[in-house]
Amino acid sequence: MREQIRCAVFGLGRLGYWHAENLAGKVKGAKLSVVVDPQEKIAEKVAHELGVQWSTSSQSILEDSEIDAVIIAVPTAFHADMIKLAAQHGKHIFVEKPLTQTLEEADEVIDVIRENGIFCQVGFMRRFDPAYAEAKRRIDAGDIGKPIYFKSISRDPGSPPAEFIQKSGGIFLDLSIHDYDLARFLMGAEVESVHAHGTVLLHPFMKECGDADQALAYLTFDSGAAGDVEGSRNAMYGYDIFTEVVGTEGSIRIGSLRHHDVQLLTDKGSVHDIVPHFPVRFKESYLLEMNHFIDCLRKEEKPSVTEIDGKKALEISMAAKISWKTGQRVHVGEKVKQTWRNES
Ligand SMILES: NC(=O)c1ccc[n+]([C@@H]2O[C@H](COP(=O)([O-])OP(=O)(O)OC[C@H]3O[C@@H](n4cnc5c(N)ncnc54)[C@H](O)[C@@H]3O)[C@@H](O)[C@H]2O)c1
Incomplete structure (x- = not known):
């Protein structure tokens, strides 16, 4: 079992903030390393509050070998591109619902996830x-x-x-x-x-x-x-x-x-x-779903709700x-x- 999963949260709006806050101290075995948002003020403020690094650039964080998993909580229209990039960089993925905006995009991300052998959990917290x-x-x-x-x-x-x-x-x-x-x-x-x-x-x-x-x-x-x-x-x-x-x-x-x-x-x-x-x-469900995601990654097991459920x-x-x-x-x-x- 892996000791620790090093995470980055992309998108610090309504949902991303909750996930970052949970990962920063409430999820066993998780280490929130960095928060990312193109709005510099938001990224800096959340990072300061949670005591982690911040960035406005997704690309540089995806290239960082010290990051194991990414939490994608950006607007839905950007999910597909971000999932594909994260998978190609070998990062495990938690993505907010919906998986993507179109079925063609869903098929593409499913292929890329499979090809890169990473795990993906979709945010069906209910x-x-x-x-x-x-x-x-x-x-x-x-x-x-x-x-x-x-x-x-x-x-x-x-x-x-x-x-x-x-x-x-x-x-x-x-x-x-x-x-x-x-x-x-x-x-x-x-x-x-x-x-x-x-x-x-x-x-x-x-x-x-x-x-x-x-x-x-x-x-x-x-x-x-x-x-x-x-x-x-x-x-x-x-x-x-x-x-x-x-x-x-x-x-x-x-x-x-x-x-x-x-x-x-x-x-x-x-x-x-x-x-x-x-x-x-x-509130409790967002924490429980994140506990499940990190627990699965630590055990190298597939999450119970995946990109296939998302599609x-x-x-x-x-x-x-x-x-x-x-x-x-x-x-x-x-x-x-x-x-x-x-x-x-
Ligand atoms: N599970 C749920 O209950 C639930 C509830 C609300 C929203 N959502 C989902 O969460 C996702 C985000 O919704 P929201 O309401 O938090 O949106 P939001 O508009 O409040 O926040 C989105 C944030 O993403 C940032 N962003 C945009 N492009 C980015 C990029 N390339 N990299 C990093 N950050 C970027 C924006 O600056 C903004 O701060 C959506 O897909 C939505 O469907 C899920």
């Missing part, structure tokens, strides 16, 4: 959330019988700005991809087809971005099961995350709106607070996006590429 992990354990143990229906809701408390949305790949790719990954993970089956709908309810700028702020996808699985996934940027009350798997002998529900376990009772009624946003709801979730997202644009039910897999070519 799999590591204690509640989702327990649900998976109970489903696999047969506690609800055979899974027959999947329901998942992800409602964000508002939208990121237009500049982010333009580069995000859209709601099916950026937001609902977490639920599509959970669909495969919890149902133990592959999604066969998607029929999706979307509209703009609260954020008019979404129309100019060619995106929706409210989306729904109906899924069919190769096991004969079905499901639906709602994605929304319109939960002005808080961060609303919920998943249910219905089985032949019961149902399992994951998630509640409640933030602190405090309930206020007055003559006006009963109230509790609501989870404000993803860094709060999934499969991407295929479902693409099918949903095409279905929304065309109004047709879309089959997942090779046909997605074909349909997309025909449409574009």
Whole structure:
């Protein structure tokens, strides 16, 4: 077992900062050596706070033989190029979701990862959330019988700005991809087809971005099961995350709106607070997924959620996006590429 994995974090925005903070002191066997961001002030500030080196140049860090692994938390549009470069330099990779922005890019990065014999983990942190992990354990143990229906809701408390949305790949790719990954993970089956709908309810700028702020996808699985996934940027009350798997002998529900376990009772009624946003709801999961990544590298084992899972979730997202644009039910897999070519 390797003593220590020396890491570099690329991109110090919302996600990169969390990963850097975790790697700097909370993950056993990890050494955060350097943080990288083209915005010098951000790189310098985070480095100073965490007591590590900083750089504005990805290339020089990739060429550094003292770095074993890189964490890629840059905007999605840059994932493919950065994964390929990192793999070619022999670095193990943790990449935020989605793996890439297109299926062609996904195939390219899968080839480069394979050719260079490195490990890659994709940031589907919900799999590591204690509640989702327990649900998976109970489903696999047969506690609800055979899974027959999947329901998942992800409602964000508002939208990121237009500049982010333009580069995000859209709601099916950026937001609902977490639920599509959970669909495969919890149902133990592959999604066969998607029929999706979307509209703009609260954020008019979404129309100019060619995106929706409210989306729904109906899924069919190769096991004969079905499901639906709602994605929304319109939960002005808080961060609303919920998943249910219905089985032949019961149902399992994951998630509640409640933030602190405090309930206020007055003559006006009963109230509790609501989870404000993803860094709060999934704080523990970001640490647990990073623990898994470093642990796997130390043992030289493949992570449990890889570039292949990244591509499969991407295929479902693409099918949903095409279905929304065309109004047709879309089959997942090779046909997605074909349909997309025909449409574009
Ligand atoms: N797992 C999750 O829950 C989750 C949540 C939000 C975002 N994400 C993903 O994380 C990624 C980053 O999103 P974000 O919200 O943190 O973005 P962000 O815009 O907040 O931050 C991105 C950072 O990357 C930097 N950057 C840009 N190009 C770079 C380069 N070549 N090298 C190094 N740094 C570079 C930018 O200067 C910026 O500081 C996206 O792929 C997004 O889909 C995942």
